[in-house]
Amino acid sequence: MKASTYQSVSATPGASPPRQHPISRAGLLSKLFFHWATPLLKLGNERQLHPQDIWPLESENQCSVVGRAFEPAFNKSRSIVWTMMSAFGWQWAGIGLMQVGTVFCGLYAPVVLRQIVSSMESSSFDLTQSLQLIASLVVVRIVSSLLSAHATMQTELIGFKVTSALQHLLYQKTLQLDASSRREKSSGEISNLFSNDIPTIVFFSTIFNQLWILPIQMTLTLVLLYDVIGWATFVGAVVIVLTLGLNQVVSLGIQKNFGVMMKQRDVRMKAVNEVFGAIQIIKLNAWEEKFAEKLAAMRAVELSALWRIFAFMTVSVILLYLGPTLITLASFAAHTMLQHEALLPSKLFTAVSLFTLLKYPFSSLSFIISTTMRALVSIRRFKEFLDLSEKKTDNVLTPLTIDANRLKTFAAQDVAVAMTDATIGWDAAKPLFDKINLTVQR
Template sequence: MENGSGARKESEEKKEVKKGKPNVLSRLFMCWVCPVLVGGNRRDVEERDLIPPPSAKYKSESLGDKFERYWLEELGLATQRGVAPSLWRALRRAFWLSYMPGALLLLGNAIPRTIQPLLFTRLLSYWSADSTMTRLEAGYWAMGMLLCNFLAMVCHHHNTLFVGRFGMKVRIACCSLLYRKLLRLNQRSLQSTAAGKLVNLMSNDVARFDYAFMFLHYFWMIPLQSAAVLYFMFRAAGWAPIVGLFSVMLLILPIQAGLTKLTAVYRRETAQRTDKRIKLMSEIINGIQVIKMYAWEVPFQKVVGSSRAHEVEALKRASFVQGTFGGFMLFTERTSLFLTVMTLVLTGSMATATTTRGKTCR
């Protein structure tokens, strides 16, 4: 009877999981998240509430075997050339093909965003004094704007999901390779390796892959999109938008370069202080019996608190620089528009809603 009830439970769970698989529309609009959010608001989220992932793609064993093969090839090539092995080259050879679909999603976001101001400019011309556009044509331009916004939104969210999954695959592969390396180290190498550094590598440093791959495609997409935008702006308003854009670039680029350098310095400092704190905590945990026996809790508490305070101080400086860096995004857009309108006025051109408002639509 127990075997029968157990088999019945397993079949019910399989049916429940199979029923929970989303269809095409649910995947497109990400409706499969709604039951998870609603259920999580009422009770704790359980494993049966989640959609079963494609486990074969994210298994540590398969990803580790694949990356280890390319890493050994990179070691052999680096030894032949007499140079240091590169983690980036090994990652590129191992995962470049599975990263390419993100380019299509990013293009699906960039192309509608580039076309949308042109459609908005045409829509604004409907209200001009000498317009011959009918209301039906204006409705077509408005529908085109809505469609572009919809396509850009769908591609943006799916690209974010795709990049998050891809970053998770790379993170799993790197952690698997680190773990295999640790298992092969001898006692002498283990004693010379700081445990805090290893913990920081597997918990903090590899998490940067989740963000790094989100922006790699912009290296080739930004020049193409910038050229297209400059061409359309030149056709709409002449040289004034180009003057405004390049003036802002000359003003902002040196500041952003300095902030980028400061960010790298503060992140390096934060990583060093985090390694030091984790190493200290590891040593305290290993000697916790002696600390309790001699009642040294308060002195060691002050030592840990001081180490954490130094780490938080570095984190504050890095966060301040990142916030300043992000603020320049809003400043750049509005300054560019201001310089464009000012150039139009100073050159005697007419600054109409069609030539100015269309450039701020995204």
């Protein structure tokens, strides 16, 4: 096997220069066609990759950098959505423009198809013009592929940054919770935020642009359909509106039951942690079956909500596959039976091509809406956790936070611990000690 020194680590400490991400020194064409990733792909084809083979993160993608930019913005707005918009808004806008360009490139194919088929239907077939149209279609397809690849890469980077930012906020908040908040939120509930809510919000951040791009794509497709089959397009549009209305009802049902399921999951995880914390007492008193029944009852409520979610999703899938077929049948039926016009090959093939393009936004819209509904539930749960009360760090001074003069005074008196007018207790409403003044010397 061929030996490789790609991104190798020198045996002598300090002998090798700091490693850099290859995109930082890549040229324009290398960035355009992702040539900067070729060495790693070649190495992976030769042997198994090792951790030292992987490039270091770019500075703007590191958690410390993302967290420093995200946390102050959140503390100012107290809104996760607005903070993400302020932190990543321009990147989302760039991704959206690339995705819109991909939509326009996709709509170019039916236009070329109609021109070529119409030319073949006419008495004079212009071969040169047809070849030019085909060549332009190839170029547009290449541009579409590049735009799609770069949009996908930037979307993944956005998801990576949102993950880092939310985990940073969650870790920081967990360390700053006061005693009452720690009693209110168990470790199981915090674990649910990590394992369920953050991935839901991150996935929403990767499909955020589709909320406004898909309606644009559907509108442009319907405009092109109107140019092909006339007002019969509106019959298909009516079917679309009816189907989207049903999808909206289904999405609201998914959102409601998703909230119920997540709330019940928190209750169950809290109970599980309490059971494991007192497992010795439970075993000693032979209470296993009793607590198992309680946990099973909680799980049954959670599964009931989950079953309703899948029932709504089943209806959504039925509408997903049935909708495009109904739209096509309704439009063609109106064109032939009501307009009394023949379906010429140029109209038929172009309309079928446009209906095929219409299938993706139509099928994706219901999924994106339901995902958005779940993300809103997760954002609300995440926000409730971030709004919990925190420890008042200014009430406790340490050698690192106290001013120099007071530190010298305490040091001169050999004071280890000092309390002035302190209120101490587990519950703020029922303190154990009030207005305590205490000095402990070394």
